[in-house]
Amino acid sequence: MVVTPVSSPIRIADEVRSAVAENRPVLALESTIFTHGLPRPTNLETARQAEENVRARGVVPATIGVVDGVPTVGLSDEEIERLSLSDDVVKASVRELVTTACAKQDAGTTIAATALLAQRAGIKVFSTGGLGGVHHGASTTFDESADILALATTPIVLVSSGAKAILDIGATLERFETYSVPIVGYRTDRYPGFYVQDSGFAVPARVETADEVAQMFDFACALELPSAILVGNPIPEHQQMDTAILDEVIHRAWKAAEEAGVRGQGTTPFLLDYIQRHTGGESLRANIALYHNNVALGCEVAGAISSLNRV
The missing domain is CATH 3.40.1790.10 (Indigoidine synthase domain)
Structure with a gap:
C-alpha cells in the first residue's frame, strides 16, 4: 500500500516511509533503466533482481517512477511490472513530472527526477548505472x-x-x-x-x-x-x-x-x-x-x- 499526506504530490510506500523515519538504510533506484534502458524481458528481470539484492543486504529498496501521473517513491512489484511492459510509458526528467501529472501518464524517472523525488522523501543514497x-x-x-x-x-x-x-x-x-x-x-x-x-x-x-x-x-x-x-x-x-x-x-x-x-x-x-x-x-x-x-x-x-x- 502506498500512502502520503494529502498535501504532498508524492506517494511514498509505507515501508519506505517507516524506514526513513526510523533511520534505517534505504536505497533509491531509478526506473528509466527498465522503462527505456534495457530490452524486454531483461528489463523486468533486472529491476526485480536489484530489489532482491538490496533486501538481501538488509536495506529497503525504493524504486521510483510515475504511475497515473503520480510521482511514487517505492513502486510495488505490480507497478514495476506495469512500467516495464507498457508501450505507453514515457521518460520523465524533472520538467516532465509536471506534464505527466496533468496527463495522468505512467513514466520512468531519469536520474534528475529520481534524485529529486528521493531527496524529497528523505532518502540519502541513490544507485544507478x-x-x-x-x-x-x-x-x-x-x-x-x-x-x-x-x-x-x-x-x-x-x-x-x-x-x-x-x-x-x-x-x-x-x-x-x-x-x-x-x-x-x-x-x-x-x-x-x-x-x-x-x-x-x-x-x-x-x-x-x-x-x-x-x-x-x-x-x-x-x-x-x-x-x-x-x-x-x-x-x-x-x-x-x-x-x-x-x-x-x-x-x-x-x-x-x-x-x-x-x-x-x-x-x-x-x-x-x-x-x-x-x-x-x-x-x-x-x-x-x-x-x-x-x-x-x-x-x-x-x-x-x-x-x-x-x-
Whole structure:
C-alpha cells in the first residue's frame, strides 16, 4: 500500500516511509533503466533482481517512477511490472513530472527526477548505472542532460559507474566542477568509463570505504551544501568491455543518430540500443553487471550513513 499526506504530490510506500523515519538504510533506484534502458524481458528481470539484492543486504529498496501521473517513491512489484511492459510509458526528467501529472501518464524517472523525488522523501543514497551529461557537439547544440543541474541542486549520494560512454566525458566533468559537485572515485584514481573502468580522466579525490563516503555526506550536510556527492564506482575489471571495440562502435552510433535525425531525449536510448545490437549484447551484459555492482555499493553507503546518524 502506498500512502502520503494529502498535501504532498508524492506517494511514498509505507515501508519506505517507516524506514526513513526510523533511520534505517534505504536505497533509491531509478526506473528509466527498465522503462527505456534495457530490452524486454531483461528489463523486468533486472529491476526485480536489484530489489532482491538490496533486501538481501538488509536495506529497503525504493524504486521510483510515475504511475497515473503520480510521482511514487517505492513502486510495488505490480507497478514495476506495469512500467516495464507498457508501450505507453514515457521518460520523465524533472520538467516532465509536471506534464505527466496533468496527463495522468505512467513514466520512468531519469536520474534528475529520481534524485529529486528521493531527496524529497528523505532518502540519502541513490544507485544507478551511468550519469547523463554533456553530449558531443554541445557547444553548438547546447545538448546537456538535466541530470547535471539536478545533481548540482540535490543533496544526495549518487553511486554510478561514471557518465554514459556516449557522452563528452571531459566536458561533463568540467560542468560538474563549475557547479561545485564533489566527485570521488571508489578505490580508484580514475573516473569510471561506464562500460570500462577508465574514461581517460582522473578524479579529484578517492575513497576506500563506504564509511568515508558517509562522513563526506555528513560534512556536506553540516555545511548545507546544495549538491549531490558523486561516487564513481568502476565496473569490475573482468566484466568491462574492450575499449578499442567500444570506441569504434560509439563512433558509428553517433553517425547513425545524426543520419536518422535523432535529437533530445531520444538520443541516449537510440545510441545505447545501437551499441547493444552492434556489440553482440556485450554492452548489455556490462550494463547489467555495473548496475548490480553499484547497487551493492549503494547498500553499503546507505548502511554507513544510517549507522553514522545513530551515533
